[in-house]
Each structure stands twice: as structure tokens, then as C-alpha cells.
Amino acid sequence: MTAGKTEATHPRLTRAHCQHLLQQMIRIRRFEEKCAELYTQEKIRGFLHLYIGEEAIAVGVMDALEADDAVLATYREHGHALARGLPMNKVMAEMYGKRDGSSGGRGGSMHIFDAEKRFVGGNAIVGGGLPLAVGLALADRMQGRERVTTCFFGEGAAAEGEFHESMNLATLWKLPVLFVCENNFYAMGTRLDLSESETDIHAKAASYRMPSEAVDGMNIVEVEAAARRAVATVRAGDGPYFLECRTYRFRAHSMFDPQLYRSKDEVKEREKKGPIVRFQGWVLDAGILHQADIDAIEADVAQEIDAAVAFAEASEWEAIETLLDHVGAVP
Amino acid sequence: MSEEITYREAAGAAIHDAMAADPRVFIMGEDVGHYGGTYAVTKGLLETFGPERVRDTPLSESGFTGAGIGAAMGGMRPIVEIMTVNFSLLALDQIVNNAATLRHMSGGQFNVPVVIRMATGAGRQLAAQHSHSLENWYAHVPGLRVLAPATVQDVYSMLAPALEDPDPVILFEHVMLYNRKGTLDRSAAVDLRSAAIRREGRDITLISYGGSLWKTLEAAALLAEDGIEAEVVDLRVLRPLDADTFLSSVRKTRRAVIVDEGWRTGSLAAEISAQIMEEVFWELDAPVGRVCSAEVPIPYPRHLEEAALPQVPAIIAAARAALGKQGEPA
Amino acid sequence: MPSLGADMDDGVLVEWDVKPGDRVSRGDIVAVVETQKGAIEIEIFESGTITRLLAAPGDTIAVGAPLAELDGPAATAGETEAAKAAPAPSAKAAAEPAAETLPERPAAPTIETPAVAATAREKTAPAVEAAPAAKAAPAGRVRASPAARQLAAERGIDLAGIQGTGPDGAVVRDDVAGGKAPQPAPGARPAAPTKTAETTGPARRGFDVDEMRKAIAAAMSRSKREIPHYYLSHTIDMRVASGWLDELNAQRPPEERVLIGMLLLKASALALTRFPEFNGRYENEAFAPAPAVHIGMAVAMRGGGLVAPALHDVDRLSLEELMAKARDLVARVRSGRLRSSEFTDAGITVTSLGERGVDTVFGVIYPPQVAIVGFGTVAMRALATENGVDAVPTVCATLAADHRVSDGRRGALFLREIDKLLQVPEAL
């Protein structure tokens, strides 16, 4: 992360910053592609929800945050973990369920945590993280800390009571929460208009008198700019902020999903406007980056992934004797 | 120094003293502030500590319970008050899926030092949505500590260690106890591990907790008149259960009856019974008895409510049956 | 199964004294049943021929359930009882499907009982259900608690020979540990010949010391809680009575001798005919005088505990008859075998300390009785007599009586009446 970037409410699109943004998105993309491969090899089990197509949001928002801000995400959180700065080795080992994973292997793909990075999961209950974010922000407020708690969730969460309860509480108590809704238009397989009477998600937040806006989540520049504005507002003590990032998931909901609910053409059409392809095209066209830079990024990332796989493979399984560890402080 | 106060006052005093002792402690919940608490436990706290630390919440059990969990993770020591255990079902997701799991899911990186208090139990003719005893639902969940203080001393003294516990604690206050008077020594410390022997006896072990404890003690007193000396175990802590205490009592008496206001099926009584079978089967002289609530949502009319709940005669009958004595005492 | 007390719900059949085909008459002893209070002989109140036995030794039978069928002129006890017993949920043992191992016992008569019981159990659905009701042990398997089995296995004791005092008559640990109950292995008591084991066999059951202690505790607590006792004491000059008795006994073989206690009993009985307010029951806030003089004779158990079975119509018995009855009663107490009626119908208790006791005994009334007469040891004591102070045999008679029913004045007259009667022993 570049020093001083959060002071600006607009991203400064320097070569270094663009390279950073692109590299983060490509890291996530290639990492997840590798995960899908490893899943078919049964190295990764359980549910595996891929973020492919939505990378601009995690990368764009995360860049607007400080090191001591808290981040909560969902079960589709590999991208957020990597963007937040968790070492890829630990994330990959967690995907394997190994001892050196970010949660010691206990959580797996859906429950990546890192206390040092204030990355508070990995919550696999839709909407379940929102009240926690409200509480974390409440603690900051009561203790006089100017920290921001950012909570990522999908548009499916807007149908949950916890979403509305949290919107209300955060605004009522003017808590420093940045709500980031990643609206990929499908709650698993149910299209937004089949599940919501009001499909304009950010309008729901606005009804709680929360500052709220919708942005193109496939455009990392727009996401980052909006996130910086939002974070500045929240950090200033003006209460919560709601950012709806409209996006699209290119892969299935999880690995075992034949995608009966949408056509291949629809996916293809969307992929053409994917966040990486768009940003990469733009930086090349604008002459900010060159193909060689991109090749270098790809090479870097490939190396990092190979190392992460090797790390995860080499890591030990937790001993059965430790089964009951981490249930309570006092066993 | 001892004082004679009600359970309600003791519960309130515990919160007051905890808040006075530690600025991280605050209380939040429906009507805890301006209203003074549904059961008047928090009366007067708003005036003393202000609205930041005595925080009225909207009727959003999941939202504010989750917020309490989050605040605990953020370094505070919240006391979340949920009006009744029935309403806590709206917060079950936060308690079970978050509070109880976060430490484990995160490989021990995060912990949730929250205390969630709630009223439980029947006896006030509040009918089927305000009267149930679902303590066992929480006692089922690893990652939670579940307390059921039955005495004035316990309801006061359990709060401080509960707040010191790095993990979530659920604290049940039976509605029929609030007006009960008892002796409180504020300086006495209690632990959050042990069951208590409230009455010693050699003939049979009666195991109970919370509101049923007093009925059980009453039954034990009546049994004594009939020459039956019952030992009464107050579980105090419903999770983790202090099996050592009740098992060693049953080893002594060789007979046990469990009095539990929860419904019989899948009850805490069933769990205790199973543990007795597992651990002391060969030392038993009678099948383990259970006195539980009837399998019906708690009805409104007094006579039906009373019929649905464990009562003294039923406890006596169960104890006598376990001793091979049928019918009414001589 | 007759009810032998309000607190009796069932009994365990110990033995049959009759078999199908036997003719029985009213008053015959037909069976022995074990209860909380000991083994009790069951008298039959009908005459006829036993046609079949409905229960086997070891069965727990609910009060009201039939034990046997009788072929006779009137409606048989069996049939009457059967009708009464059917709806009782606890009447399980009687209909327990044990027929295959007990061929003399047809399963037919109350075969529907288990179903009735099960239905009743589901429907009642009350908060209590301490011990699941459906639990009659399979025939041939002794119902014994795990603790009892464990101890029996450790000590090599056969559970089948032990009478249970637990739920539904199950053998519990104390029944095994008690040791008093049957069978020390042969040779465990080398001085004792084999007849001992037989004598102490099936009939020598019960009188569980702990249970008895509890029963006494309950009755005496109730007595002291409910009955306002008053106490009187009076020293009786026994010169005439003992002199007369010594002379009598000197002439007689042992079986015809009379103990001095019989004089005391008989005198008490005769006195009671004049003072009926000391003989009866106080129940439901009212006193009902007893129609006859049945006296509970307190008999101490070795090893603790006591029972006070009734001697019937003491006022009408000769001293010899009384002695024979008392001897029989004590012998049966020793062997744990008492009759049902002996437990229930005494109107007063007399406790006598015998020759090795102390001077005075103040009794506690056995509810619902209203009085207890106590006699200390008959011994030589200093007494002012017509000759001055002399050493003479005396006995201290006491009365503890229920002040709700009688007053001290009448009590005093009652004790004096006993004194008076003892001065004319030949009239007793």
C-alpha cells in the first residue's frame, strides 16, 4: 500500500498504483483458478465459492483502508483476504485445511481469519457479519478510536432481517461502518428481481437515512474512488456509509453448480466487460503499463502461487489430539 | 458483610458494580434504559451511567446481540439483555453461528467476551411465547458457557467472572426468582464451574437448577418428614456441566431424579440422565427419574400452567418411585 | 392382592401355600407376600376350590390384582378383584407374559392389562414419570438394580433368593448388602446346622432394617408432630402376682408356663374394657373406639427396629391361650412372617421391657392409636408396705395418651385399674 493514499479522496493513477491494482486483481484471479484446479484434484474440499469477476471491489475498497481498520467478508472471501494483505501461503494452506493456514486449518475456504490484519472472517451465514460490524464499530466509538469497520456482503443479504437491523442500528447510533454490497445479481441461483421487490439495493440503505451510492463494480477506478469518499465520510464521524458495487460472478456459485439459472451467453457477454480485461486494456491503451509489465505480473503471480501450493502441500495436518482446541479459552 | 435483598436487586447490583469497576462494561438491550428493564433489573442504571453505557436498542434481537458480539471482539465487555429466552431465538443465529464459533473458526485468533442475559421460565401466566425454558438449547452448543443462578448470591457473584471470561456466557434468570429474597455477601467469590450441593442426603439425589431448585428443596424437606433424606444438587452451570458433583452424589445415593423445567424430550434432564447411565450405571438402584414440563406450549390459565410445570408433588412422587415407595407418604 | 395398609401399592408373592385343586376355607392361609413391612401371610376370605394360580413367586402384584381363581358358590375373590384391577396402570406383574415359563399360570385372565396400562400412561402425560411404567422383567429374570447385580456378582450371591425392596420390588443394593436376607453360603456359619438355612429360607424375608428404620422414623415423627401426648406413671406392687405365678409355673412343663408379661397384658386388656377411650383410632379429627381389644405387642428386633403386631381379643383369652399366641407371634416376628391383619388392627400398644430392661418406659403413641401402655422391668425394689419399707417386686406402669381423646384423670384411673386387676391374679 502506498503511503498517504487515504488522505486523497481520489485515487492517483500513477504507474505504480495502476500496476498495484492490476497485480492484486490478477493475483486473486490466478489464485482462484488454481483453487478450482486443486478442488478437482481433491486438495481442496467443502464448499469453494469463487470471486472471479468481482475482484475490482475487494481490491478497490481495500486500498482505501488503513491497517487498523477492521474488515468482514463472506464465504466468498479469498479475494478480500489476499487484497487485505494476508500472505497467500497461509490462505492456500487454509484452503487445504492445514496447520499453517490462516485459521490453523479450522475454517477452510469459507472462514479465513487474520487477527493481525484485522480480517474478521469469512462469515458463511448470509447477513451474519453485518451485526458484528456494527458491534466492532460500536466498540471503536465507545473507546474513542477513529477506525472504520468495512463489511462486505452480497445483495442476497438484503433480504435478511439482520441486514435491516444493522442498517438501522448503524445509522441510529452513527457508527463508523462502511457497508459494501457486492451485487452480482444472483443469490446463488435466484435472480435479484425474483427475490426483491426493490431491486435497487442502495435505496434500501438510503431509507434508513444512510448516505448511499451505487457504482460500477467492474470498474476498479470507480470503485476505489467511491470507497475513498465513503471511508473519508465514515472516518470523519458522520456515521455509516453504504456502497453498492454492481458486479457479476463469472463462475458458478460454488463448484457444484451447473448454472441452470443463467445462459452461457449471458456469462460470455459479461466476461467481455470483466474488471481485469477492462482495466488491463485501459492501462495498456493509455500507455501507463506495457505488455512486458503485465507479463512480469503474471510471472510474479505464477511464482507466488506455485510457492503457496508447495507451502500448503508441505504443511502438516493438525494432530487429532488438538481436536477440541479453540472451543474456549479454558478447555 | 451480608445484606438481605431480592434476586432482582442482586442482579441489578451486579451490573451496577461491574460497570462501576470497568469502563469497558456496558449494557444494551430492549428497554434497559429509559424503561428501567422489563423486569426492572436495570432500573436506575441509566441515571448513573448515561445512555452510552445503558443502551436502549430497537427490537432487533439479532442485530443488537450481534452488535454485542462485535463490540466484545472490539475490546468492550458488553452485557446484552434479551427480554426472554423466547425472544433470544431471533438472535440464535448470532449466538450459535457467531459467538460460539468465532474462536474456533479463526483458529483461536478471535474471542468473544460477551455476556448475554435473559429471563427464562414460566409461572407468571405469560403463555406460550414468553414462558419457555430453552436453557438446554444453549447448553447444547460448544463454545458457550451457560449459567443458571438460582440464588441471590449466585446472580450477583456470577456476573463478574462471566465478564472476565474471554468467551461468550449466557446467563439465565428465572422469572419466578426475581422477587425471591436472599442473603448477599458482595465480597464472596463464586466459580463458574461447580454445581452446588444445596442439601445433603443419603437416600436419593435430586438434580435441579434455576427456578426449579426451590421446588426441589421444598420437595426434599417434605420427603425428610417421611424419612427420606434427599440430596439436592443445584447445577448452577449448565455448560459445561459439573458432572463430577452430581455423579459422586448419585454414587452415594444410588438413585437420581432430575427436575428440569424444559420439555422432557431432548431435555437437559435427558443429558444428565444419559451421563448417569454412562458413568454410574452399575451403582444404580433405580432407573433415573425425570420431572420435566409437559410436552405442550405453556398455556395461559394458571391451573393449566401449573399442571404443565414440574411441581413439588411430582418431585416427591418421582423420588418415592425411585425408592420403591409408591403412593402418598404415610 | 389385598391392601394391607394405605401405603401399600403392591406386594411380592413369596410362596403359595395352596395349589390348584386344593379346597380352602375362609381364614386359611393361602400364600405369603412380601411387603415393605415384612413377609405377610395372606388369609382367604372365601371358601371353595383353587382352580388356578395367577401369579408366581417373585412376581410383584398390584393391590387389587387377582392372585388366584377360586371355584366356589359366590362370586370368587379372584373375579371380583380382577375387575377392580384391570384399569390400574401398575397392575403389570399380574399380566406379565410369563406364562411360557410358568405353565401353571395361564396368561388369559387379565391379558389386556398391559395395553390398558400403556394407554393410560400415554394419556396421563403428566409432568412426572419417574420410572417408566412398562418394566416388568421378563419371566425368569430377577428384577435387580445394576448396583445390586454388581454387589451380588462380587459376593457370589444368587439374586433369585433375595427379596427386593426397590421400585416394583426390584432387588436393590441394600437387599444384597443387608446379608440378613437369605443365603449365606452353606458353611458360612459353621455352628449352625443346615436346618437353619431352611428355616431362614423363603419365609425369613424382609424386615429390611433400613426400611424399618425409615418407617419407624416416619410414624414416630408424625406421632410427635400431631399427637399431644400426656404421660402418667404408677408403681405397682407385684408381690401377689409374682408369687402366684411362680407357684403356677413350678407345677408345669415349659410349654404350659406363663410369663409375667402375660399378666400385665391381660390386666391391661381387662382394664381397657372399662376405659374404651384408650383403645381405638384417631382419624380425620375424630376418635373411633375399637370394637374389640386387640393389643399391639411391641417386639424389639435384634439389630434394631421393632414391630407391634396385634394380639386379638386379649380380654377374652386365658393366660395360657395368651401365652401361646404371644409365643407364636414372637416366633413369627423372629422369622419375619406376620399376618396381614396383625399389622392393621391394634387399638393400643403395650410395650413391656421384660426381665432385662430398666425401671420405666415412656412410650410414643403409634398413630392412629391413641395410647401406649409401658411396663418397666419387674424387679425387687424398696417399697413402703404394711411392714414398713420392704424389698418387694414392683413394676412401673406408664401411660402415654392422646390428649385430644382423653384426660389425665381418666388415664390415672385406667392405670389404677390395671393395678387393681394385678392384685387378683387368679381372676385374670
Place this chain on the structure above:
Amino acid sequence: MTRDQLRHIFIEELMSIAPDIDLDGVPDTADLRDAVDLDSMDIMNLLIALHQRLGVDIPEADAIKLTTLGGAVAYLAERSSAT
């Protein structure tokens, strides 16, 4: 009749009258009324049983001689040889 036989008979009758007592460890010289808590009715029953079984006459005044095991055997030996 030998002393052993008499002893056997005495114990047998005693156990029949009072099956609930335990003679283990009771010395021959012990007063049975103290050692195993026999009362006057028990003694009376014992006299009767011995009288009937052995046919020996036991005057009331001699009852006291039957209150120890040793004394009883000696007494019975004396009386039964006399007849």
C-alpha cells in the same frame, strides 16, 4: 447322647427360635441374653423346644442355667443322662 450332639441340638433349636441371630464368635460362657439379645420369650420358647425334643424336664428355676451355650450343654448332658 454326646455333648456334641447336644450342642448341635441346642444350636439347632436356638436358631429355629431366633433365626435372626448370629452365633459366630459367641463364646460358650457368654450369656446369650446379652450376646445375642434373647428375651424371656425366646428363652421360654427354647425351653419348650428342648423339652419337647429331648424329653428332659427343665424346671422353671433351672432356666437360668440354659442362658450360656456351655452351661446349657452341661445341663442337658446331666439331665438327659439322668433319665
